[in-house]
Amino acid sequence: MEHEAVGNLHAHTRYSDGEGVHVDIARAAIRAGLDFVVVTDHNVWVQGMDGYRYQEGKRVLLLTGEEIHDQEREPQKNHLLVYEARAELARYAPDPQILIQEANEHGGLAFVAHPIDPPAPLFGEDDLSWEAWDIQDLTGLELWNFMSEFKSKLTSIPRALYYAYNPGLIAQGPFTSVLERWDHMLAQGQRLVAIGGSDAHATPVTMGVLKRVIFPYEFLFRCINTHVLLPGTLSGETARDRSAIFNALRAGSAFIGYDLPASTTGFRFRAQGEDREIGMGEELRVRLGVTLQIRVPRPAQLRLLRSGLEIKRWQHTQTAVHTVREPGVYRVEAHLPYRGKLRAWIFSNPIYLKT
Numbered sequence: 001m002e003h004e005a006v007g008n009l010h011a012h013t014r015y016s017d018g019e020g021v022h023v024d025i026a027r028a029a030i031r032a033g034l035d036f037v038v039v040t041d042h043n044v045w046v047q048g049m050d051g052y053r054y055q056e057g058k059r060v061l062l063l064t065g066e067e068i069h070d071q072e073r074e075p076q077k078n079h080l081l082v083y084e085a086r087a088e089l090a091r092y093a094p095d096p097q098i099l100i101q102e103a104n105e106h107g108g109l110a111f112v113a114h115p116i117d118p119p120a121p122l123f124g125e126d127d128l129s130w131e132a133w134d135i136q137d138l139t140g141l142e143l144w145n146f147m148s149e150f151k152s153k154l155t156s157i158p159r160a161l162y163y164a165y166n167p168g169l170i171a172q173g174p175f176t177s178v179l180e181r182w183d184h185m186l187a188q189g190q191r192l193v194a195i196g197g198s199d200a201h202a203t204p205v206t207m208g209v210l211k212r213v214i215f216p217y218e219f220l221f222r223c224i225n226t227h228v229l230l231p232g233t234l235s236g237e238t239a240r241d242r243s244a245i246f247n248a249l250r251a252g253s254a255f256i257g258y259d260l261p262a263s264t265t266g267f268r269f270r271a272q273g274e275d276r277e278i279g280m281g282e283e284l285r286v287r288l289g290v291t292l293q294i295r296v297p298r299p300a301q302l303r304l305l306r307s308g309l310e311i312k313r314w315q316h317t318q319t320a321v322h323t324v325r326e327p328g329v330y331r332v333e334a335h336l337p338y339r340g341k342l343r344a345w346i347f348s349n350p351i352y353l354k355t
């Protein structure tokens, strides 16, 4: 029986530029209701931390990946999230293609972190976007990164303070240019898995007389998460569950959920062919037609896209069915009104229909 696990794939500790330690992240993840959380410190793979952490009868699987970039480069662009390589790969940072190759050769997964990460000069923050697009063999992209979206709003001190004190107003959706790039790469025949991440640092910032932690781990773990669909429930055994989570992620059996407005748990996107039904990340022959089935945990605006173009929209619905006869890369977005705006809520991974 398919089992859904909710996790956050991008967080920092004191091993790099985060404020907390691993146990702080585990506790925050438990409070936020996550099943797993992955610590991705900059240019350091911290061994010996993986395992279940328990508190008050609840548990979370804490895992360790790495966010790698070339620290000699100015500005320090091209951040790569590496999971499951089980080795220190930071020495390969100067050449992103070699780094991706090494991640793959170690059995790992490689995702472009925050593909667009705008500068915030008022706060001394550089543009840390990905530039090395002439690359192959990526697992996927971090389509939606909370901190990059926050940086895009830091255009004046009053505006920065407004969002710092109203963090629930920050997230609206991935940058359009990132979505377009993903769709373009998919349309060219690449298989790229989309993930979402908080990029949690829990950084104390001082802005004039105001000082606070932007943003606590727990708040961020209630925001942009990645939900994976596993073949069975989590066993409680670290190595086994870690493999199950990363296998599902590698296969694209996952979706991005902005869980703050409402939990996205229960979202499904499936395709029913003549003799077979598949889920996200899988491929099916279109033949005489395929029925796409979408389910969201509460009524929302649903958009169905084929190869980057919207082909159908439902304004306020919880389930939708649509039969298609054209091959292409199909994906779903759900949008929800929250705090005065229609905001992105769910991004499926694609279903691939072939001739």
Ligand SMILES: [Zn+2]
Pocket: 067, 079, 113, 114, 128
């Ligand atoms: Zn980064």
Ligand SMILES: [Zn+2]
Pocket: 010, 011, 012, 067, 113, 199
């Ligand atoms: Zn990061």
